[in-house]
Amino acid sequence: MDLTGGFGARSGGVGPCREAIGLESLHLGDEFRQLVTTLPPENASGSFTALLELPPTQAVELLHFTDSSSSQAAVTGIGGEIAPPLHSLGGTLAFPSNSVLMERAARFSVIATEQQNGNISGETPTSSVPSNSSANLDIVKTEPAETDSSQRLISDSAIENQIPCPSQNNRNGKRKDFEKKGKSSTKKNKSSEENEKLPYVHVRARRGQATDSHSLAERARREKINARMKLLQELVPGCDKIQGTALVLDEIINHVQSLQRQVEMLSMRLAAVNPRIDFNLDTILASENGSLMDGSFNGTPMQLAWPHQAIETEQSFHHRQLPPPPTQQWPFDGLNQPVWGREEDQADGNDNSNLMAVSENVMVASANLHPNQVKMEL
């Protein structure tokens, strides 16, 4: 953004004269220095120096050209500069050694000459950027070892073209990746920073994967579904070990059906118990403390045990001997007191006081369930 701002500021009434260019390039240099100094903490976005991976002074020198000869010299110097880092990094890749580098140097000289000729406006950086990316593509296409990455780059540039409002940072960040592709054979996903701003979900293709838009969309869709399946697997007990979507879905369906059956059983139990609500309330109040401490609420580990117990309780419906849930001493926490206090305030002088007490008990019982989660959200 500094780039565009800076360039835009200078665009007014810039003549093609060299002195003006010199002055402007000085301004440029200042901005670049600013950018460069802010580069390391940021993600090295938005500067040509990041592209070149050069010390800032040389990059500034690149733009300070006043004559083509020096530009050529500087470019070749820079081109020579580029070679060692790339060779050191891209050991596995066979660059056609000099042709690519000279092409790149030529590209940089294109930048330099453009700015030399005084086409300095707010558009040059943006116009040079697509030219860079397209030039990059051309260069990439010539590289034999990088056919996949060329497709990647095409797709990435295609994705880039979808960006409604290209932020310089993102584009230059991606170009930095292009430069770095000698480093990493696989790409990192830089589009995560775009997702904050854009409605698209950008997917970066990995090495060896097809990159046409259909398969990209397909892959995004699949990954969404897989993410959700993973969450379901975590939710449903016993699904972690299972491989394969169909079996996991089987388990999920079984779980949902069992839960629904449990609700049916419990509703039958409650239906049987319901007529006795009025009778039981005093006894409830009396015996609630004891029953609550037994941990009538069970946590998720007991989920699997419940179907068995529920089925048993159906047969032993009137049987007093309900299989007792394993006693888990849920510690009473401070939630107990405020719950009681709050409900008692409401229950004063009510005909429903007994029932509110019942609800109190259930609340306290529910408080037992997650003593650590004292969240009053929602």
Add this chain to the structure above:
Amino acid sequence: MVESLFPSIENTSESSPESRRKKPRISETAEAEAEIEARRINEESLKRWKTNRVQQIYASKLVEALRRVRQRSSTVNETDKVVSGAAREIRETADRVLAASARGTTRWSRAILASRVRAKLKKHRKAKKSTGNCKSRKGVTEANRIKLPAVDRKLKILGRLVPGCRKVSVPNLLDEATDYIAALEMQVRAMEALAELLTAAAPRTTLTGT
């Protein structure tokens, strides 16, 4: 929350690109984004069903509704058949209360709440309309039955189980199923506790008599 997640990913991906080259980069690709998004959705919904507050709301509403159901059913003479009828009512009441606790953010909750209205309308219109739209059930005629792939079949079954999710897209269906399972678990726990309380508190009364 999503924004707070992203900077951490960016930093980690930027800091050591070379060292990560060989490791499986599950955390850095688009899978991570989908996963993060799904996790965000699900953590919110799952935490929602686990908070004490939700349970308290559900419990209190359940008790109120049960009381009303009891009052309504007490007018009918008590036979064994009524138990199952009452059980159905209780289940529907419980489901409705559950759906109400969801505050209309999920599809199944809206479907449950809407189905009651639809059932009431159906009762009134029972004289006029006798047949429902059963043709729409069979998407494929018997003659040329094509076996859908197993996963799709199961997804359809899941869609039938979760109320109101028959024609819902797959990722939405999975989201709804997640929330529904969490809600059902909470419902089971609440009803279980309530039943325990009520039955445990009545050891002496007509349990053995009936």
